[in-house]
Amino acid sequence: MAEFTNARGYPIGAMSKHTGVNIETIRYYERIGIMPKPDRTAGGNRQYNHDQLKRLSFIKRSREIGFSIEEIRALLEMVDRRDFTCGEVHSMTVNHLAAVKEKILALHRLEDALEAMAAECSRGDVPDCPILDTLFEVSETG
Amino acid sequence: MAEFTNARGYPIGAMSKHTGVNIETIRYYERIGIMPKPDRTAGGNRQYNHDQLKRLSFIKRSREIGFSIEEIRALLEMVDRRDFTCGEVHSMTVNHLAAVKEKILALHRLEDALEAMAAECSRGDVPDCPILDTLFEVSETG
DNA sequence: GATACGATCTGTAGCAACTACAGAAGCAAG
DNA sequence: CTTGCTTCTGTAGTTGCTACAGATCGTATC
Structure with a gap:
């Protein structure tokens, strides 16, 4: 020390x-x-x-x-100017929390999709794979 | 079309x-x-x-x-050479799935931390905030 | 004081995976 | 043939760092 x-x-x-x-x-x-x-x-x-x-x-x-970094910059500027209120900081935190929750949801959807793909797979030595088939499809929505 | x-x-x-x-x-x-x-x-x-x-x-x-991109490159190279097996593709998918699960866990820990911080906050007009206090602490472990 | 050696200096380039221009040229319709 | 959208190339910007190169600083030891 x-x-x-x-x-x-x-x-x-x-x-x-x-x-x-x-x-x-x-x-x-x-x-x-x-x-x-x-x-x-x-x-x-x-x-x-x-x-x-x-x-x-x-x-x-x-x-x-x-x-x-930009959020931190905003936080530090408030601190430096000494004009922040607890409410402002709270709302930035809550906004950020919402973004984190969104990300978690998106990743859960990904997880499900990956699990579904993996489950359909024979995992064998065969030169053919439902995972690739899924990925190679051309969508008809365009 | x-x-x-x-x-x-x-x-x-x-x-x-x-x-x-x-x-x-x-x-x-x-x-x-x-x-x-x-x-x-x-x-x-x-x-x-x-x-x-x-x-x-x-x-x-x-x-x-x-x-x-690098994973996709590897996948496409196998496809282009026509020497992939379903097992290889499956294992790439499962690896990736594990990484996604890790990310979800990390985000959940973040979520908990943010929720704890937000909960301690009075959210008022006061120019003082337990969130900032938490963030400003200098750790004593260094 | 000389020397050795790690810490630090500046400046620039690289990473992932795009995105955003500028300024010129292609192309299809009227 | 002009209008106007699309596309072209090449380069630089984005986020949040990280990794050099080559030089200098600072301190401990002789």
Whole structure:
């Protein structure tokens, strides 16, 4: 823990280790403007402070929760301007939840289709397969 | 349906309409080698035949089922060489099914996390939010 | 102070799987 | 022959990173 109480700040490698975010990705976040430009040493290496560590941690968790970079950008802008309300954040979360539920449904439909296809298959050495037959059909709806 | 019985073949727009695959995407498929280079008119426009329509339809369905381009390429190569067996195709399908099931599980975990976060939220006009608090925590495990 | 060695630097290119132009040319109908 | 839609090529953009190359920084050891 000693390295994280260093008054000189955290080098990028420490940030990476502590949050699990890849070094290249941290620089990428800076480039796209969701992480601030940190202080630099005399030699030009990045030196982060504790607030920046918290911010990076926020981004990591938000990504894990499945928020897009643009959603995270919106969230962080509200935080930075200090003009968010709990209601706004809640509604973003609920919207996102709805999208996740949609994805789950779509994947369940896929699962069913794949299972149906696999079930029809003899799985043998025969050079013929109902799976391919299904996929090769030309629809008549066009 | 008359345009699809045209002896001169189908222009790219007809292929697109019939399969639902975007024109740009059809050209992209040609570029990456999963669609063949079709005949051309005297003026240079693409002219597809019915086999090519079936092939594009196969690609479309396979993408909808969630196969990656590389998986589709492998499938098509087996078909082109005529050396596939039903067992091979079945095992690709089952592998893919397992990946889909994994994704569903991961999304369910996400759903739970989002629901827990949303449930703790007052949703009010207050400039403070347990969702953000959760996301802003710096983990102590690093 | 010299040296070695890992950490970090910038800048660019690559990944998947498309999508979106620009600017020119084809093609069919009137 | 003009109008107007379709198609052409080639390139760049999208999302969210990741992977280099080649140079410099920073620190520990001698």
